Amino acid sequence: MVTAFPSPPPLSPPASLAERQDVVVVGAGIIGLACAAYLQEAGRQVLVIDSKGVAEGASKANAGGLALSDILPLASPRTLRQVPRWFFDPLGPLSLPIGYLPRMLPWLLRFVYASRPAQVTRSIAALADLMALSRAENPKLWALAGAEDKLRPTGSLQLYDGAGSFRRAAASWELRKAHGIAFEHLQDDDLHHFQPGLSSAFRHGTHVPSWEMVSDPYEVTLLLAEAIQGRGAVLAKAQAMAVKPGPDGVQLSLGCGRTLAAAQIVLAAGAWSRPLAKGLGDRIPLETERGYNTTLENPAIILERQLIFGDHGFVVSPLSSGLRVGGGDELAGLDAPPNYARARTMLTKAKGFLPDLNTEGGIEWMGHRPSLPDSLPVIGHSAATSRVVYAFGHAHLGLTQAAATARLVRDLVAGTPAPINLAPLRPGRF
Numbered sequence: 247m248v249t250a251f252p253s254p255p256p257l258s259p260p261a262s263l264a265e266r267q268d269v270v271v272v273g274a275g276i277i278g279l280a281c282a283a284y285l286q287e288a289g290r291q292v293l294v295i296d297s298k299g300v301a302e303g304a305s306k307a308n309a310g311g312l313a314l315s316d317i318l319p320l321a322s323p324r325t326l327r328q329v330p331r332w333f334f335d336p337l338g339p340l341s342l343p344i345g346y347l348p349r350m351l352p353w354l355l356r357f358v359y360a361s362r363p364a365q366v367t368r369s370i371a372a373l374a375d376l377m378a379l380s381r382a383e384n385p386k387l388w389a390l391a392g393a394e395d396k397l398r399p400t401g402s403l404q405l406y407d408g409a410g411s412f413r414r415a416a417a418s419w420e421l422r423k424a425h426g427i428a429f430e431h432l433q434d435d436d437l438h439h440f441q442p443g444l445s446s447a448f449r450h451g452t453h454v455p456s457w458e459m460v461s462d463p464y465e466v467t468l469l470l471a472e473a474i475q476g477r478g479a480v481l482a483k484a485q486a487m488a489v490k491p492g493p494d495g496v497q498l499s500l501g502c503g504r505t506l507a508a509a510q511i512v513l514a515a516g517a518w519s520r521p522l523a524k525g526l527g528d529r530i531p532l533e534t535e536r537g538y539n540t541t542l543e544n545p546a547i548i549l550e551r552q553l554i555f556g557d558h559g560f561v562v563s564p565l566s567s568g569l570r571v572g573g574g575d576e577l578a579g580l581d582a583p584p585n586y587a588r589a590r591t592m593l594t595k596a597k598g599f600l601p602d603l604n605t606e607g608g609i610e611w612m613g614h615r616p617s618l619p620d621s622l623p624v625i626g627h628s629a630a631t632s633r634v635v636y637a638f639g640h641a642h643l644g645l646t647q648a649a650a651t652a653r654l655v656r657d658l659v660a661g662t663p664a665p666i667n668l669a670p671l672r673p674g675r676f
């Protein structure tokens with residue numbers, strides 16, 4: 247049964263906002279709202295602004311996975327080896343429209359550079375730190391949202407196209423094991439007993455018990471917004487145009503023409519953060535990896551866990567809004583219209599992998615993942631002023647890393663020591 251979500255909370259008009267603010271958070275996605283919740287809990291008065299509304303960006307309809315075991319960066323030799331196959335397969339998960347290639351090229355070159363072994367080792371350490379922190383902070387974040395009952399310890403099941411693919415993944419599982427991540431490889435009858443309904447073509451899988459899910463990403467993000475608003479945070483519909491250091495704080499120019507003064511600003515505008523950081527002199531190579539999915543209200547099958555078809559770059563996720571099939575990676579920037587053929591390709595493949603799946607009547611969606619070339623987010627102070635904290639670039643893992651990010655941002659705003667090494671995440675690293 248599909249659950250009714252809370253209504254989006256009412257948003258204040260920009261004209262009603264006080265001219266002086268304590269902390270302004272730009273962006274009402276999962277990252278901005280998680281930061282707002284932690285800052286509010288630390289005693290700060292918070293205004294959250296968003297140009298579109300609550301959870302209208304990537305946080306709206308992602309796959310809902312708390313992928314705490316995902317400590318391997320996308321920028322890696324493993325990915326580079328797959329790129330030619332993915333790129334030249336018209337049904338593959340990767341697409342880069344030729345017209346966007348010149349714009350994307352600097353990011354791609356940085357991605358290749360970040361895939362060298364020494365950087366991969368550093369990125370794994372940073373991701374493992376972030377995931378451990380999210381694991382520790384998750385109970386608190388979801389309690390602040392009043393959404394403890396929306397977490398599901400489902401585990402996940404990674405599936406392989408054949409014995410060769412399974413063998414090639416062995417090294418990545420050894421790396422996870424070294425970081426204390428438990429998993430269980432399943433084969434043949436054991437696999438099909440564990441996960442009924444799979445095509446008999448699948449002979450190998452890996453179950454990760456520590457993987458969790460939320461009931462639905464939109465539902466939990468709305469609950470978080472509602473909870474912080476209920477405790478006195480102001481949520482407003484307004485577009486940030488520019489941020490500048492001011493005489494005793496920061497000045498924020500809004501699209502409506504008003505300028506607000508704030509003691510501190512957290513920039514959490516997801517894939518749209520780059521020009522605001524650039525205005526402060528911080529050149530951050532943020533791009534977007536666009537992802538697609540289809541949510542099926544009547545899928546005709548019941549899944550208890552997320553299924554990951556890694557060789558095809560998509561997942562199948564049981565959510566309270568339906569069964570969601572999607573993923574993929576389209577490097578086409580912020581402005582190109584969606585190409586929903588990409589969602590349909592994944593749906594067709596899913597039907598082959600789960601033969602009883604009813605693929606009729608789905609709702610299609612496209613989201614902009616905010617991505618840095620080294621597969622790590624930017625969390626740290628602007629070089630221009632310590633009164634601006636950046637929290638964006640979480641790519642495929644923003645929901646998973648929201649709790650850790652909120653904790654780190656709270657500490658950065660307060661000027662207290664961070665519980666993990668922030669050097670790999672600093673904005674000036676590029």
Ligand SMILES: Cc1cc2nc3c(=O)[nH]c(=O)nc-3n(C[C@H](O)[C@H](O)[C@H](O)COP(=O)(O)OP(=O)(O)OC[C@H]3O[C@@H](n4cnc5c(N)ncnc54)[C@H](O)[C@@H]3O)c2cc1C
Binds near residue numbers: 300518615
């Ligand atoms: C298909 C897909 C599946 C995914 N699955 C998962 C998953 O299973 N698990 C996981 O952890 N992650 C997943 N992700 C990634 C996750 O969705 C993102 O990392 C996360 O949502 C990013 O959150 P955010 O708050 O930074 O950005 P967003 O949710 O995009 O929020 C940014 C907000 O900033 C606002 N904004 C932008 N510019 C301005 C401005 N100038 N002024 C005011 N407001 C502004 C936007 O309107 C938007 O609401 C997936 C992503 C996709 C696309």
